Amino acid sequence: MARGRAANTTTCADSSWSAAGSASIGRAIAQQLSARRATVALGACALALGALLLLLAEAAHERILIEAAQELEIFARAVSRDVEASARGGAAALPDYAAMRGRRVAVADASGRIVAATAPLDASGALAGLLGAEQILTEFADKAGVMRVTLADGRKALATVRNLAPTAGQGAGQVAAILPYDAALADWRWSVARNAALAAAAALATTLGLVAFRRQARRAALAERAQIDLRRRVDAALGSGRCGLWDWDIARGRIHWSQSMFALLGLDPQPRSLSFGELKTRLHPQDGDLIAIVETIVASGSRGMDHEFRIRTARGDFLWLRACAELIDDAQGGKRLVGVAVDISEQRALAEGAATADMRLRDAIETISEAFVLWDAHNRLVACNSKFLALHGLAAEAAAPGASYARIMASASAALAETQIVSDEAVTASERTYEARLADGRWLQISERRTKDGGYVSVGADITTLKRNQEKLIDSERRLTASVADLLKSRQTLEAQAQQLATLAEQYHLQKGEAEAAYQAKSEFLANMSHELRTPLNAIIGFSEMMQAQVFGELGSTKYVEYCNHIHQGGRYLLDVLTDILDMSRLEAGCVRLDQREVDVSGAVRATVERYRDSAETKRVEISVDACDGLRCYGDHDAIVKSIGVLVSNSLKFTTAGGAVRVRARRLARSVAIFVEDDGCGIEKAAIPKLGRPFEQPTAVIENGMKGSGLGLAIARSLIALHGGALRIRSHVGIGTIAMLRIPVRPTTRAISAQGARTSLH
Missing domain, CATH: 3.30.450.20 (PAS domain)
Known part of the structure; x- marks a missing residue:
């Protein structure tokens, strides 16, 4: 139980790493910082303690010297009194206490020679030599007090000199009291040594404690790091x-x-x-x-x-x-x-993917058009579809996964009556294909393939219809053989007909060449005739204009003026017809090239309408223009103007007095549309498809009896077609006609191919 409780406690501790991990790292860092801080603090304390001890020692040193100087002065006074007393008695003698506590006393006579001294002073020398060369005590004596001097032997000492009272027969002598530093500072040195020993002991104890603390802190840090490393490894293992x-x-x-x-x-x-x-x-x-x-x-x-x-x-x-x-x-x-x-x-x-894949696999097996069954290595059912059950007359319960092959086949209602190997080459250890006829007369083609785990897949296709078709094919083959004989007889007839067709084709090519030559001759004739007729027509038109203007005088009768007017109109009409014929011949011959550039459609429409405004006023037909500003396209300006003029001219011709002709221009998606609308007599629906063909005209007759050449719309359609556009006409008899020209804004492939040095239209 104790072991289990310990294991449980360990598990609890391990499971709490998330909460303790950061705290452990913090504690490890804090311990390291604490150890370092403690070391620094202890070092600082040691330095401070040493400095304090040094200051105390210095202060004690100075204090002891001052006290010793005071005592020495008192001592010198006492000695001087005792020496004076002994001198009055006869001879100067030093008192017994003169050499106590390391003090030294020397008595000098009036000449400064030492006459008495305590050991170890030399009693034969001079007092000034004993006190050092730089001393002033012998000179100032009592006035100098106690001074710090360096003796002749180089030792430092406290010294004072007292003048003695003169005695009978002798001058005034001096007594010198000397206290060497060694004697004055003996207690101080012992105190300093004791304090130094205590400080060293304290420093040693502190150092030992610090070393022990550092060692313990290092062990704790190592243990903490090992624990952190272990936690990180476990966390890494858990994370992976x-x-x-x-x-x-x-x-x-x-x-x-x-x-x-x-x-x-x-x-x-x-x-x-x-x-x-x-x-x-x-x-x-x-x-x-x-x-x-x-x-x-x-x-x-x-x-x-x-x-x-x-x-x-x-x-x-x-x-x-x-x-x-x-x-x-x-x-x-x-x-x-x-x-x-x-x-x-x-x-x-x-798992979800496997379930989905299993469902898809079962659906795929179920949707197979043939009977499908999969057996394992022990001939137990793995999967089958409904067509397999229907083919063998099995219930779904009898074909449960895991059922043996023998039990399932024993439950089948349609047993095999006959088997037949389709091909001996297909019979191998891992696959075979054979046909089987069931007892009810149906035929199956069964293909079996071994799987890698020792099972096999069997796919059975119902080939009953195929077998019946084979019988029909055999019968059809016999009939086909009979038909082949009949076909052979017909072959000669077909060959003869083929020869006739070849002859007719050759004649067709000859006649086609003649027709093309005639068409070319017609075009050349029309072109030549147009040029030949234009010269006399120009003369007729010119002379008729001069006669109308009566340049050489009055004609004499108004009838002559009317005749000249008719001659001029007829000449102009005939000239226009010849011009149309010549333009049409050029268009049919492909000799017209477009001079494409940016065209102001609005300006072109207005300019064209202005050309026909006088004719409209003469005929009392209202003509109006509605063109949006800024309409532009890429094309041949003259060709566009001529096409618009054809439509406006036709509308004026077929519009009676009091009618109206409206010309509109609009921008569509990628093209410009120009509409010419009138309320004239209109065109029959059956005649509209013929418009635009050369020499085709509606049955309507113009008021002057002239129907025109029938080439205007054909020329307009051809010119617009060169731009890649189209001409559309919609009309109702008795209501009017609307003609639309659609011109692309950008040049099309056909328009680009027609671009070049333009052959001018007449």
Whole structure:
């Protein structure tokens, strides 16, 4: 039980890595920083302590010297009194206490020679030589007080000189009290040594403590790093396995995730635990209440859970998870659900794909037009379609998957009555094809193929109709043989007819050449005649104009003027007819080339209408123009103007007095449309398809009796066709006629091929 509880505790700790991972890293870093800071702090304390001790030692050194100087001055006074007293008694003698505590005393006579001194002073020298060359004590004596001097032997000392009172027979002498630094600072040195020893001991103890602390901190850091490394490895293993650890504290309603669990959902790791409310917002509502499932597990006493559910990721889509967990008791006696959640989205997708593929395969087998059956290596049924059941008269229950071949064939109502191998070459160990006739007279062609696992696939096609057709074909072959003989007899007749057709074809080609030559001759004749007739017509028109103008005087009678007018009109009409004939011949011969450039359609329409306005007023026909400004296209200006003029002229010819002719120009999608509308006599519906052919005219007669050449519309249609456009006419007898010219805005392939140096139209 203890081992199980320890394992459970370890599992709980491991499952809480998500919450503790970041804290562990933080603690490791904090420990390292604390160790470094402690080292620095202890070093700083040691330096501060040393500095403090040094300052204290310096202060004590100075204080001791000052106190020693004060004591030395008192001592010198006492010695000088005792020496004076002994000198009055006879001879100057040093008191017994003169050499105590390392002090040294020397007595000099009036000449400065030492007469008495304590050991180890030299009693034979001069007092000034004893005190050093630079001393001023012997000169100033009591006034100088206690001074710090360097003795003749190089040692430092405190010294003072006192003048002695003169005695009988002797001058005034001096007494010098000397205290070397060694004697004055003996206690100070011992105190400094003691404090240094204590400081060294404290520093050693501190160093040992610091070393122990650093070693312990290093061990803790290594252990923490090992733990972090282990956690990272486990998280990496969990992440590569697309799974995460869960630790659900049921009593507190808190859930701990591993870092791999957060990474699986595309979330940032959280150092804190999650509440069930936070988890519930991410669960799919159709996968059941997870807390209800857990409560059921706790209530039933079950120790494990295996549940599949969907959870929303950071991207907003759902991930399929399979949670496998065990219910354990923690150290506080609470219930915890600890386990692992595995990403099974791919498995679910594969399962759904497999189910879909299986359904599609069964549908495909069912839709096969032949009987299909698949047997395994032990001759047990794997799959078949309804046509196999119908072919053998089997019920669906009898052909259940797993049924043996013998049992299924025993239940078949239409047994095999005859088998026949189709081809010996097809009979191999892995495949065969044969035909079988059933007892009811039907024929089957059965193809069997072995599969890699030892089973085989059998496809049976009903060839009853094919067999019957074979019999019919045999009968038809006999009849065909008889028909071949009849066909052979007819062959000679066909060959003779073919010879006649060849002769007729040759004659056709000869006549076609003659017709083309005649057509060419006609075109040349018309062209030549037009040129020959234009010369006298120009003379007739010119002379008639001169006679109308009565250039050489009055003609004498108004009838002559009318006759001249008729001659002029007839000449102009005949000239126009000849011009149309010549233009038509050029168009038919392909000699007309377009001089294409940008054309102002609105201006061309208005200019054309103005040319016919006088004729319209003479005939009392109202003519109007409605053209949008800015209408432009790419084409031959003269050809477009001539085509518009033909339509306007025809409308004026067939419109009686009081009528109206309206010309409109509009922009369509990729072309410009020009409409010429009149309310004249109109054209019969049967005659409209003929309009535009050379020399074709409607039956309507113009008021002057002349019907025209019938070439105007043909010329206009041909010119517009060269632009890639079209001419459309719509008319009703007694109502009027509407003619439309459609010209492309951009040049078409046909218009480009017709572009070149333009041959002018007359």
